[in-house]
Amino acid sequence: MLAESLSGFAVVEPAPAKINLALAVVGRREDGYHLLDSLVTFAAFGDRIGLSPAAEDRFTLSGRFSETLAAEGDNLVIRARDRLRAAFARHGKAAPPVHIHLEKNLPIASGIGGGSADAAATLRALEALWQTRLPHGEREALALGLGADVPMCLAGRPLIARGIGEDITPLALPALAMVLVNPLVGVSTPAVFKALASRHNPPLVMNDAPAGWLDAIGGLRNDLEPPARDLCPEISLVAESLAATDARVVRMSGSGATCFALYTSEAAAEAAAAMLAQRHPRWFVTATRTIGGSDGEA
Ligand code: C5P
The missing domain is CATH 3.30.230.10 (Ribosomal Protein S5; domain 2)
Incomplete structure (x- = not known):
């Protein structure tokens, strides 16, 4: 349909x-x-x-x-x-x-x-x-x-x-150009949480975005990424492929396997997505953007 x-x-x-x-x-x-x-x-x-x-x-x-x-x-x-x-x-x-x-x-x-x-x-x-x-x-x-x-x-x-x-x-956050990539391998959320090496990690510390949001986000982490990569090696391949583009930040979302990459422009995101979709026709690849701070207000 x-x-x-x-x-x-x-x-x-x-x-x-x-x-x-x-x-x-x-x-x-x-x-x-x-x-x-x-x-x-x-x-x-x-x-x-x-x-x-x-x-x-x-x-x-x-x-x-x-x-x-x-x-x-x-x-x-x-x-x-x-x-x-x-x-x-x-x-x-x-x-x-x-x-x-x-x-x-x-x-x-x-x-x-x-x-x-x-x-x-x-x-x-x-x-x-x-x-x-x-x-x-x-x-x-x-x-x-x-x-x-x-x-x-x-x-x-x-x-x-x-x-x-x-x-x-x-939180107020600007719209950011983004590419989403999933290798179309399902990952079990409970399995990823179970495989965590440490369940007591420090909280996120966000700088006041002195050099911009992309740098601030780039300095953060996803604690579920290492165990998810162990369970699903395709995630590392996805992350490496995204890192080989113009991306400013590459990271896994949630318990995976989807990874996102952030770009300085929508044109850069679209070029990266087109290249990845061509090289990996079996993957789910899409260029989009994050919603801005006020876009999603209920
Ligand atoms: O709540 P939801 O059904 O989405 O969670 C799926 C599973 O993910 C839970 O059963 C639990 O094993 C794990 N989980 C967790 N801690 C969270 C969210 C989910 O351990 N904060």
Whole structure:
């Protein structure tokens, strides 16, 4: 199905890719979840959700990665719909049947929050269609129950995430030219966390961007990158290929395998993406940009 096919839906909501520009693992909770300190932004590229009122609930899929998802059965879009409807029922609010369409443009299990972004976009789109919201606090708790990255995706703007991801501080960050590359090898998030050498690393220390944001971000790190590279050697190949371009920063996002590279111009990002797509036709390669500080305001 073509992208234009979403035009017939009553609500169309973007589900932008989440980019961990940096991620420190600073501790561990008693339940095994890890405490993070992460600089997060979103791409001007991602999945899309289309919603329309319907006689009964329906879920349809399109997009490059729709088949991988359909094969997996359970998905976060359906879970988000069901939990929001149950919460609305508790508040005596109507939540009638709905046709949800997911245009799946992001690779699955790839460290850029595809499933979390879809869940968050489903919540936003259903709130628009049903014209009501859960009270503040309850809304965020429902999001967190769907996954540690869902609250940040619900915020959908540059931020610092702490706790297991639910403690969010908005941040002003400019739009940055970026290339995303994934070798199309899925990486298991729990496996990467398990393989961490140290679960107590220092938090991120950001300089006040004296020489610009690219230098400030370049000085940071992703603590999940070494264990993910051990589990999935293709990540090193992706990172080396990006480092051989004009990139100013090259790093893995989340638990991988997607790596991002930042450039001083969109032209440089597009040239790098064209070159990589030609050399590695099997990889997922896209030139995009990060959203600016105010783009993603809810
Ligand atoms: O919350 P979510 O389902 O996205 O997390 C998937 C898995 O990743 C968790 O079961 C856990 O093993 C790991 N995780 C973690 N610490 C986090 C987030 C995720 O250990 N902050």
